[in-house]
Amino acid sequence: AQTVTQSQPEMSVQEAETVTLSCTYDTSESDYYLFWYKQPPSRQMILVxxxxxYKQQNATENRFSVNFQKAAKSFSLxxxxxxxxxxAMYFCAYRRAISSGSxxxxxxxxGTQLTVLP
Amino acid sequence: EPEVTQTPSHQVTQMGQEVILRCVPISNHLYFYWYRQILGQKVEFLVSFYNNEISEKSEIFDDQFSVERPDGSNFTLKIRSTKLEDSAMYFCASSRDHNEKLFFGSGTQLSVL
Structure with missing residues (x-):
């Protein structure tokens, strides 16, 4: 079974600074997807x-980027x-890739609870 | 951007009662999911649904739970006889394709008294 581990229950960062949230996972699959979701106090899950x-290039979305280390099974935000x-609370998530419907x-x-300090 | 809609936002029920949580997935999506999150804990998978049948279910999804897509737009989760430990936020999600990203609704907070 796949497991996802976030070892930092809480993190804080000063406004305008940079912060990195850690995530490791365990899988025997070679093809899969990894995600970071944000959950603000409203509790809605928002894909970050x-x-x-299969892509070696790290994903980037504006101010958010990942460091994906496949061999180390590490996926930091x-x-x-x-x-x-x-x-917000940030959740790392894993999903197996499949070739057909199902x-x-x-x-x-x-999860990691991120506090931003003014 | 299209949204997954869940109703009600809050549901309070007595232990042993039946509840139905409702979701309207995004209209061109084919894959549907229910997750739950007990306060302060991780989000847990309950069930996935595709082509009018359950694709996967977790050990949480026992005989007390059922899902249905009664028409072309709604996707419901029924809990037949609620227990105190069913109190949680229940999230519906949908995706267009099996490897596409999931869109989550804003959740239904279920409180079992």
Whole structure:
């Protein structure tokens, strides 16, 4: 079974600074997807960024980027120029890739609560 | 941007009662999911649904749970006889394709008293 581990229950960052959230995962699959979801106090799950395992290039979305190390099974999220609105719980998630129809589940980590200090 | 809609946003029920949580996935999506999150804990998978049948289900999704797509737009989760430990935020999600990203609804907070 796949597992996702987030070893930092809480992190804090000064506004405008950069912070990196860690995530490791365990899988025997070679093809899969990795995600970072943000959950603000409203508790809605918002996709931040997605990485396909077959792509060597790290995904980037504006101020958010990942460091994907497939051999090490590591998938960290870097937030640059942190803003007060970035304060939220961040979940790392894994999903197996499949070649045909059949819905597959996301496996989530336990989350990292990010505080942004003004 | 299209959204997944969940109703109600809050549901309070007595232990042993049946509840139905409702979701309207994004209209051209074919894959549907229910997840739940007990306060302060990780998000847990319950069930996935494709082509009018369950694709996968977790050990949480026992005989007390069922899902249905009664028409072309709704996707429901029924809990037949609620227990205190069913209190959680329930998230519906949908995706267009099996490898596409999931869009989550804003959740239904279920409180079982």
């Amino acid at each position: 960024i997605r990485q396909e395992a 870097k937030i640059s120029d942190s803003q007060l609105g970035d304060a 819905a597959r589940q996301l496996t989530f980590g336990s």
